[in-house]
Amino acid sequence: MDRRETAALLAYVGRLDPRTIRTDPGEARDQLAQWHELLDDVPMATPHGWDVLAAARKHIRTSPYQILPADVARPWESYRRDRLARHSDPTPSVDPDDQAAWTAELARARRAVAAGTAQPAQARAITSGRDGIDPRLKARLREIGSCIPPAARTALAPYRPTRAAREAAVAQGRPDPLGVRCGWCQAGPGEPCRRRLIGPDDGVRGTAPRSTPHPSRLDLAAAPQPQRSEQAQQPAST
Known part of the structure; x- marks a missing residue:
């Protein structure tokens, strides 16, 4: 006053x-x-x-x-x-790599809420999905094509070889082997193939994920759609 x-x-x-x-x-x-x-x-x-x-x-x-x-x-x-x-900080619309701008936008929003010139931002429900994303963030996501920058994706590749191989196959126009169920180890779509762990007594002690899919899964992914459906219905060989 x-x-x-x-x-x-x-x-x-x-x-x-x-x-x-x-x-x-x-x-x-x-x-x-x-x-x-x-x-x-x-x-x-x-x-x-x-x-x-x-x-x-x-x-x-x-x-x-x-x-x-x-x-x-x-x-x-x-x-x-x-x-x-009652205020939940909304995601700023600026570049997250610009720390100064990111912090400044959060501070401006908090000051406006505290001063009574803006309503508190309520946390969106998890079920809101991508519909609740700020339009400016949507435009930026369309521009870069992914929420993970290309440099970060390249740096993460050695630590997630299965995902990296899958992305490389899709980028090169080859079929995605993880897009179908494996007829050998029964790994579901999106899951890596698994290999058996054999103990000293030749008994199966468990399974571990493979860095590469089984060859039969590669063949199934490369097969034409009608043939792929017929093979997916066949029982797995042992």
């Missing part, structure tokens, strides 16, 4: 509680300076629920004590805390 708004608040409070009225000009100036010093960051009203006159009226109506600046500042701080507690 500026000084004129603070003076208007004092005049309103004086009408409701004459004990706050100062008839001496010097005392009135001191009272105005004190209230303005303590309430200069408290707005008169916001678009989303805050009204300083309502806060003052509530105190005068419910408390037998003379109103003080703190009786207005406390409700304002509670209002700010409540709004920030």
Whole structure:
């Protein structure tokens, strides 16, 4: 509030509680300076629920004590805390690699919510899927083609060879072997083939994922669609 708004608040409070009225000009100036010093960051009203006159009226109506600046500042701080507690930071629309811009956009959103000029952003449900993505993020995703940058994908390739081989096959126009069920180890679509782990007694101790699919799975993926369907229905050979 500026000084004129603070003076208007004092005049309103004086009408409701004459004990706050100062008839001496010097005392009135001191009272105005004190209230303005303590309430200069408290707005008169916001678009989303805050009204300083309502806060003052509530105190005068419910408390037998003379109103003080703190009786207005406390409700304002509670209002700010409540709004920030209900706010979930939305994903900024700027480049995530630009840390300064990313942080600045988050800070601007939080300040607007705390000041009452913007509504708290609620966390989207998991089921919202891609429909809830900011349109600007959608445009950027279409531009780069993937949420994983190409450099990061290349750096991750040694740590996920199966996925890297699958992506390389698709990029080269070859059939995706993980797109069909393996007739040998029965690995489902999208799952890597598995190999048996044999113990010292020649018994099967378990299985482990293979870095490459079984040859029969490669043949099945490369087969024409009608033939692929017929082979997928045949029982696996042992």
